[in-house]
Amino acid sequence: MNWKDEFVAGVKGGIPIALGYLPVSFTFGLIAVSGGLPVWVACLISLTNLTSAGQFAGTSLIFAGAGYAEIAMTTLVINLRYMLMSLSLSQKLDKSVRLIERMIFGFAVTDETFVVGSLRPGKLRTPYLFGLISLPILGWNAGTIMGACVSSVLPAALQNAFGIALYGMFIALIVPTARDSVNVLMIILMAVAMNCVLTYVPLFSAVSSGFRIIISTIFGAGLGAFLFPKEYPDEEITGQETTVESEVR
């Protein structure tokens, strides 16, 4: 295939991803601005981060006045899965993909672009990779701008109720998978139990909210990986359970 055909094939793969991103990034823009950030800052976050769970988490830590170390650690923990996906994708990239091109494509490795790229037969070359990420990047930012702009004209009374929006989103992301997998349910419950201990037991009152999240997550996912290690029949990492955002669609 020539350059153009491969690029077009990539763009086509990105269309459903971009459409799926619109409502999610819309919600992000809404929450970020109703939480007190200027519209341009909300857009800056989407433009530079391009990740749902990670930037939602980081933004709520910014609202909570968390320290830089907590923000860095939480972002790292929540996005560690990208490392796995990039590792898997790196096996699939054609040798012709240059370093600079890897550095550009790498910015847009998400749960969805990973899944679509992984499922494409054969090695992936630069035009396909660039086509694949173009519309998702556009969709993520367009949705954020729309959500951010709508938020500034919402009545104050309704904005008050938006405090729960972020958490409603998180619930929508995890409950369907927890329903299907008892293991995932148990892991969430173990992590939340640890979080409650750290939150309510006076002994741990010095632990800040960011580190509470990190400790509880490592406890839950670590114990879960020990108790319920998953089967990986082939060497391909399917990323099925890591597709947080794709559960949405």
Place this chain on the structure above:
Amino acid sequence: MTMDRILISIAIMAIVTYLVRVAPLTLFRKQIKSRYIRSFLDYTPFAVLGVMTFPDIFTSTGSVYSALAGTIVALILGYMRKGIVTVSCAAIVVVYLVERML
């Protein structure tokens, strides 16, 4: 929270996220073989989202009662596999209505 602090926080988020994504593509291109580590990485997003939600959700609105009502509605709709926007908006509406009744 000053704007400088916010912008530095965003820069940290962006840099960490970028490095996590790009390092394996550029530096070490080997596959993780350990079942344990792969499972851990697979489970992490669910654990972290659960922890970010509970128990903080109960103090996210004007009162515990409205938050509780919103949580229950979100859990039910999530269980019914409703989309992210539906669940979130339904929770907002319920919180708004309950707070008006209180």
